[in-house]
Amino acid sequence: MRILVTGANGMLGTDLCEILKDEDLIAASHKDLDITDLEMVKSKFNEYMPDVIINCAAMTNVDACETEKDLAYSLNAEGPKNLALATKEIDGTLIHISTDYVFKGDKHRPLRENDEIGPDSVYGKSKLQGEEAIENILDKYFIIRTAWLYGVHGPNFIKKMLELSENHDTLTVVNDQEGSPTFTKDLSIAIKEIIYSNKYGIYHVTNSGNTTWYDFAKLIFEKKGIDVNVEAVSSEEFAAPAPRPHYSVLSHDKWIKNGFTELRDYKDALDEYLQLL
Ligand SMILES: NC(=O)c1ccc[n+]([C@@H]2O[C@H](COP(=O)([O-])OP(=O)(O)OC[C@H]3O[C@@H](n4cnc5c(N)ncnc54)[C@H](OP(=O)(O)O)[C@@H]3O)[C@@H](O)[C@H]2O)c1
Numbered sequence: 434m435r436i437l438v439t440g441a442n443g444m445l446g447t448d449l450c451e452i453l454k455d456e457d458l459i460a461a462s463h464k465d466l467d468i469t470d471l472e473m474v475k476s477k478f479n480e481y482m483p484d485v486i487i488n489c490a491a492m493t494n495v496d497a498c499e500t501e502k503d504l505a506y507s508l509n510a511e512g513p514k515n516l517a518l519a520t521k522e523i524d525g526t527l528i529h530i531s532t533d534y535v536f537k538g539d540k541h542r543p544l545r546e547n548d549e550i551g552p553d554s555v556y557g558k559s560k561l562q563g564e565e566a567i568e569n570i571l572d573k574y575f576i577i578r579t580a581w582l583y584g585v586h587g588p589n590f591i592k593k594m595l596e597l598s599e600n601h602d603t604l605t606v607v608n609d610q611e612g613s614p615t616f617t618k619d620l621s622i623a624i625k626e627i628i629y630s631n632k633y634g635i636y637h638v639t640n641s642g643n644t645t646w647y648d649f650a651k652l653i654f655e656k657k658g659i660d661v662n663v664e665a666v667s668s669e670e671f672a673a674p675a676p677r678p679h680y681s682v683l684s685h686d687k688w689i690k691n692g693f694t695e696l697r698d699y700k701d702a703l704d705e706y707l708q709l710l
Pocket residue numbers: 439440441442443444445446462463464466467468469488489490491492493494508530531532533560579580581582583587
């Protein structure tokens with residue numbers, strides 16, 4: 434089984450390649466394979482002939498997507514479409530990573546794969562277009578919607594909180610967004626599980642349990658023994674450029690029903706992560 438990972442130098446891509454290091458693996462960075470260039474994608478696929486392609490490349494700066502719309506759509510919608518077209522030509526399987534931001538976030542129960550979507554942000558809309566292109570082109574695909582990622586190899590909320598606590602006594606953190614923080618190492622182990630599966634489709638995969646950014650920040654400082662005052666603010670008060678879902682906890686029912694392993698609780702994953710930093 435030959436596996437090609439795109440966006441291999443990103444936060445998830447790096448952990449995923451580590452988890453897959455004993456497989457027949459081609460780790461393609463942005464420089465090696467530009468997913469927005471269809472001819473390049475087709476030619477690299479014909480050269481490598483992978484059985485499975487895992488797309489970790491994306492534009493993930495949610496706020497920047499609001500102002501750099503063309504780039505967001507090119508990376509998050511056209512890119513996956515190119516990968517799907519090239520995957521079809523070689524009769525491969527595409528595993529694509531998507532996001533909880535495809536949901537509006539106005540429901541208050543864990544969201545299922547077939548629940549109504551309705552992204553408000555450019556990031557969410559562009560990622561949704563990517564999903565739709567794959568579904569239209571391919572039969573052999575997995576779309577993994579995940580959320581609130583953090584890993585050792587990229588900027589993330591935990592690193593930001595720890596960095597800010599070094600020179601601030603008080604931090605303001607939003608308390609009206611609820612989700613499941615997810616360790617990229619745990620997600621990578623989950624992705625490895627589906628590589629040899631043919632139970633294609635969309636799946637929701639995050640660490641178990643859920644929290645708000647405010648409670649998560651407090652937990653991080655408590656676990657690290659850092660004395661900093663955390664003040665709760667609303668999303669409206671925080672006024673980030675891109676709108677975010679208020680509630681985007683993803684249901685794991687389909688994942689578990691299909692025999693895949695539920696990911697550990699986000700608090701246990703956080704413990705391991707903090708040891709690694
Ligand atoms: N981060 C989160 O909280 C989060 C939450 C839910 C879902 N996701 C999804 O999870 C996936 C992985 O996210 P991540 O946080 O690991 O992303 P990331 O760290 O931002 O990595 C994205 C990678 O894509 C590469 N890339 C950019 N343009 C490219 C192009 N034209 N062709 C090929 N590669 C290109 C980047 O390379 P350069 O840096 O060299 O340009 C980078 O290595 C994404 O699909 C994202 O939408 C992320």
